[in-house]
Amino acid sequence: MTLRFLWLGLILLVQTQFSVPNLIPAPSLHKIPLTPNFQDKQFQGKWYVIGLAGNAVQKNQGDSNMYTTTYELNEDNSYNVTSTLLRGQNCDYWNRTFVSGSVWGQYTLGDIHRYPNIQSYTMQVIDTNYSEFAMLFFKKTSSNVEYFKTTLYGRNKELSSELEDRFVHFAKSLGLTDDHITFLTPIDQCIDD
Template sequence: MAVSLLWTGLVLLGMLQAQAQTRLQIPPPDLSRVPLQANFLPREFGGTWYVVGLAGNAFTKAEQKQSKMYTTTYKLQEDNSYRVTSTLVRGSQCDKFERTFVPNSQPGQFTLDNILSYGLQDYIVRVMRTNYDEFAMVYFKKTKDNNDYFKMTLYGRSEQLRPELKKNFINLVKSLGLTDNNIIFPARVGECIHVKD
């Protein structure tokens, strides 16, 4: 009996490891393929954005039911970095976390300040497309323990976006190697994220 339980446990562990590996088998696109917003306007990009859509090599459609909408606020600093605060619901708690995005080699591209304290080897943020007052599509790539994780976020200045913007997001995501299974549209929430500082 004990041997049977041990084998069952080992099989389940192997399945979980295989599932994790399958998620990461989609490599991040070469950065030259990721669009960059022309003539990026830092001040106009600042402010609060709702996370309306997510896609990435660590997401699966099965997670859609647990995914809740959250907000991310970009506050422009004097040195043109952003103080970035995300507000989300975790369990029954309202949680906030902050980080700083520092300008990189091109306008609209950033890296995470103090990257080593997060246990990361690399972190890139790239504003792909935005009209500043309605939507933005942002690319994130991080390297941790020699694994590359990437995601794309569809931001909205409100909780709902026109259907064609969601369709454009899906098309862009697929053009960069992801599938329908890697795309999530988080559920709207009635608390926490609407509180203003």
């Protein structure tokens, strides 16, 4: 009997140590606005990632350097997407494809089989004026856990405080708190090459 309680205690301890943290539930994609009359050709190009907010984002934790994401439109209306990040002293490039979904302005991760732990990954453009800013929403199911984030993009490294406030307001409308919202530090290395 004592051995049974010991094993039960050990199992509970291990589950507690390796369990997924309590994440703010991801909203349904139907509740996330889309840019009306999305113009995929105007959206393509280089964007600086200025702000991040999400249920797995922690303010002031980890790397907070600005990075870029470049969208290159293909003939089939999919995007080749390349993010350029500074990791340590090296430039790191992350390439993926987003395929046009059933809703205009919404995309899914192409070649998802390359990512064995990801069951689904959706990106949609919430708002943009194409020449200055864009706000995007990402929702991912990985190992049966739903993650979501919203990003604030700029064609330049700085945006107006009004656009930053709008981003914060949207993030908070998703149930996120100030602890889940971060603005990235502008850098020159890698992202201006």
